[in-house]
Amino acid sequence: xxxxxxxxxxxxxxxxxxxxxxxxxxxxxxxxxxxxxxxxxxxxxxxxxxxxxxxxxxxxxxxxxxxxxxxxxxxxxxxxxxxxxxxxxxxxxxxxxxxxxxxxxxxxxxxxxxxxxxxxxxxxxxxxxxxxxxxxxxxxxxxxxxxxxxxxxxxxx
Amino acid sequence: xxxxxxxxxxxxxxxxxxxxxxxxxxxxxxxxxxxxxxxxxxxxxxxxxxxxxxxxxxxxxxxxxxxxxxxxxxxxxxxxxxxxxxxxxxxxxxxxxxxxxxxxxxxxxxxxxxxxxxxxxxxxxxxxxxxxxxxxxxxxxxxxxxxxxxxxxxxxxxxxxxxxxxxxxxxxxxxxxxxxxxxxxxxxxxxxxxxxxxxxxxxxxxxxxxxxxxxxxxxxxxxxxxxxxxxxxxxxxxxxxxxxxxxxxxxxxxxxxxxxxxxxxxxxxxxxxxxxxxxxxxxxxxxxxxxxxxxxxxxxxxxxxxxxxxxxxxxxxxxxxxxxxxxxxxxxxxxxxxxxxxxxxxxxxxxxxxxxxxxxxxxxxxxxxxxxxxxxxxxxxxxxxxxxxxxxxxxxxxxxxxxxxxxxxxxxxxxxxxxxxxxxxxxxxxxxxxxxxxxxxxxxxxxxxxxxxxxxxxxxxxxxxxxx
Numbered sequence: 313x314x315x316x317x318x319x320x321x322x323x324x325x326x327x328x329x330x331x332x333x334x335x336x337x338x339x340x341x342x343x344x345x346x347x348x349x350x351x352x353x354x355x356x357x358x359x360x361x362x363x364x365x366x367x368x369x370x371x372x373x374x375x376x377x378x379x380x381x382x383x384x385x386x387x388x389x390x391x392x393x394x395x396x397x398x399x400x401x402x403x404x405x406x407x408x409x410x411x412x413x414x415x416x417x418x419x420x421x422x423x424x425x426x427x428x429x430x431x432x433x434x435x436x437x438x439x440x441x442x443x444x445x446x447x448x449x450x451x452x453x454x455x456x457x458x459x460x461x462x463x464x465x466x467x468x469x
Numbered sequence: 470x471x472x473x474x475x476x477x478x479x480x481x482x483x484x485x486x487x488x489x490x491x492x493x494x495x496x497x498x499x500x501x502x503x504x505x506x507x508x509x510x511x512x513x514x515x516x517x518x519x520x521x522x523x524x525x526x527x528x529x530x531x532x533x534x535x536x537x538x539x540x541x542x543x544x545x546x547x548x549x550x551x552x553x554x555x556x557x558x559x560x561x562x563x564x565x566x567x568x569x570x571x572x573x574x575x576x577x578x579x580x581x582x583x584x585x586x587x588x589x590x591x592x593x594x595x596x597x598x599x600x601x602x603x604x605x606x607x608x609x610x611x612x613x614x615x616x617x618x619x620x621x622x623x624x625x626x627x628x629x630x631x632x633x634x635x636x637x638x639x640x641x642x643x644x645x646x647x648x649x650x651x652x653x654x655x656x657x658x659x660x661x662x663x664x665x666x667x668x669x670x671x672x673x674x675x676x677x678x679x680x681x682x683x684x685x686x687x688x689x690x691x692x693x694x695x696x697x698x699x700x701x702x703x704x705x706x707x708x709x710x711x712x713x714x715x716x717x718x719x720x721x722x723x724x725x726x727x728x729x730x731x732x733x734x735x736x737x738x739x740x741x742x743x744x745x746x747x748x749x750x751x752x753x754x755x756x757x758x759x760x761x762x763x764x765x766x767x768x769x770x771x772x773x774x775x776x777x778x779x780x781x782x783x784x785x786x787x788x789x790x791x792x793x794x795x796x797x798x799x800x801x802x803x804x805x806x807x808x809x810x811x812x813x814x815x816x817x818x819x820x821x822x823x824x825x826x827x828x829x830x831x832x833x834x835x836x837x838x839x840x841x842x843x844x845x846x847x848x849x850x851x852x853x854x855x856x857x858x859x860x861x862x863x864x865x866x867x868x869x870x871x872x873x874x875x876x877x878x879x880x881x882x883x884x885x886x887x888x889x890x891x892x893x894x895x896x897x898x899x900x901x902x903x904x905x906x907x908x909x910x911x912x913x914x915x916x917x918x919x920x921x922x923x924x925x926x927x928x929x930x931x932x933x934x935x936x937x
Binding site for chain 2: 329330331332333334335336337338339340341342343344345346347348350362368369370371372435436438439440441444467468
């Protein structure tokens with residue numbers, strides 16, 4: 313009887329405190345580093361084409377869209393977005409949805425241009441560790457039903 | 470386990486068992502709840518720390534140049550917090566003394582698994598959590614490849630341990646609080662069980678002491694009540710059989726007394742007739758003379774037997790009364806031997822001036838019986854020795870015969886016991902030693918039989934000096 317009691321006390325005391333453990337898996341490692349950002353332009357055949365840009369790291373969606381709105385630069389790609397002076401895009405990320413407020417009206421962008429914006433934003437989101445099924449809503453300056461559509465990128469599925 | 474330390478009483482055992490069971494139960498419950506709580510606490514703390522570190526890395530990672538330079542590593546390390554080590558190939562950015570706790574084995578595990586991992590360790594008596602993770606590059610198609618950047622963070626778990634200690638303390642206090650309650654309950658339970666047991670014990674004690682009227686009323690319908698009823702029944706049957714035995718004994722004694730009393734009157738007549746016959750044997754033929762002598766002897770034996778029987782009956786009835794007077798033991802013994810003509814056949818060793826308060830006739834009966842037996846059954850020389858100390862006087866009668874066989878010894882004082890079945894027709898009634906013993910007891914003394922060192926039978930009469 314006494315021995316049982318002692319054993320119980322030992323077990324009781326052994327359960328106290330933080331016990332050392334082995335190496336435990338806690339899930340996916342963080343991600344987000346990248347040598348640069350990928351922008352989407354339109355090639356000579358009129359199709360979406362990714363163009364990697366060597367920048368200092370991946371950066372944010374806002375930075376990537378600012379680069380996109382500044383145009384393809386010296387390459388042989390074109391953009392279907394009317395160039396503007398204002399390149400600042402407001403980004404609002406919530407689970408499953410990225411909301412972009414672009415400084416453009418509907419008529420300043422072709423559907424392919426909208427895909428450029430969506431793909432560039434989604435590319436940065438995915439490379440930052442976001443989900444590939446996230447949808448993108450692009451809000452234009454003019455009041456239009458296009459602003460309420462939830463879009464996906466045809467190249468990132 | 471030491472047997473002596475173990476409590477023996479039923480109450481103590483009940484108490485100990487009750488208290489042990491309760492405290493063990495409370496301790497087990499408290500321990501298991503404290504255990505699961507502590508596991509949950511440790512797990513959630515680990516998760517919180519890991520998620521925060523992963524979140525900090527993920528937040529700052531897109532801002533880092535890749536491949537990173539020292540500045541980028543320092544930036545990442547600063548974002549994660551102190552006690553952090555960030556490595557990229559040969560580059561390394563470390564901060565805090567805790568970084569030294571990151572073992573090579575842990576780094577290898579991070580590198581080979583390519584996963585976010587943790588490990589709890591104890592260093593300098595304090596618990597620590599190691600968090601290690603590579604930072605991956607995610608391609609646009611979702612594939613992840615290691616970037617070569619590894620982040621190791623060391624976090625102190627002392628706060629968690631203190632919380633655990635508090636939990637354990639409260640568990641111990643809870644178990645301790647159960648103790649007085651258990652004790653009280655155990656006392657109540659023990660009392661309810663032990664009260665009827667004590668009543669039974671008292672009843673059994675009274676029965677054993679001879680109070681056959683003792684009973685205990687059964688209460689309830691449990692096993693103890695059944696036991697009580699059984700004991701009552703047992704007492705009942707013992708009482709009735711004792712009563713019938715006493716009645717039979719009394720009947721037998723009265724019968725013996727009546728018979729001997731009834732025999733005495735015709736025997737006195739017979740004795741008178743035989744006396745007359747004895748005086749006129751001279752004119753008889755030798756055959757008739759022989760018959761007459763036998764008739765005379767047997768009549769005397771019959772008279773002796775009846776007198777002995779009446780004496781025994783008086784002892785049995787408790788009516789025998791000693792007539793105590795101051796007696797000189799030496800003189801009394803010498804008179805006894807002289808009266809029977811044994812003085813020259815017996816060695817008497819007796820100091821002078823030993824006086825006792827006894828019944829002279831009964832002392833004479835005892836000594837005559839012992840010496841007579843010794844002369845009849847043993848061999849000479851027969852010795853009578855009187856000894857004395859402050860409290861007792863001993864009269865020792867020893868013969869030089871073969872002694873008493875072992876199987877005879879316990880029955881020497883039985884009534885009508887004959888040691889040798891073939892020797893039935895010895896003179897003497899067969900009641901002599903029984904009467905001698907009764908006489909010794911009547912004086913508060915005793916009579917014992919045994920064998921002397923030389924082999925002869927030895928009877929020792931012990932009489933108290935103070936008398937009765």
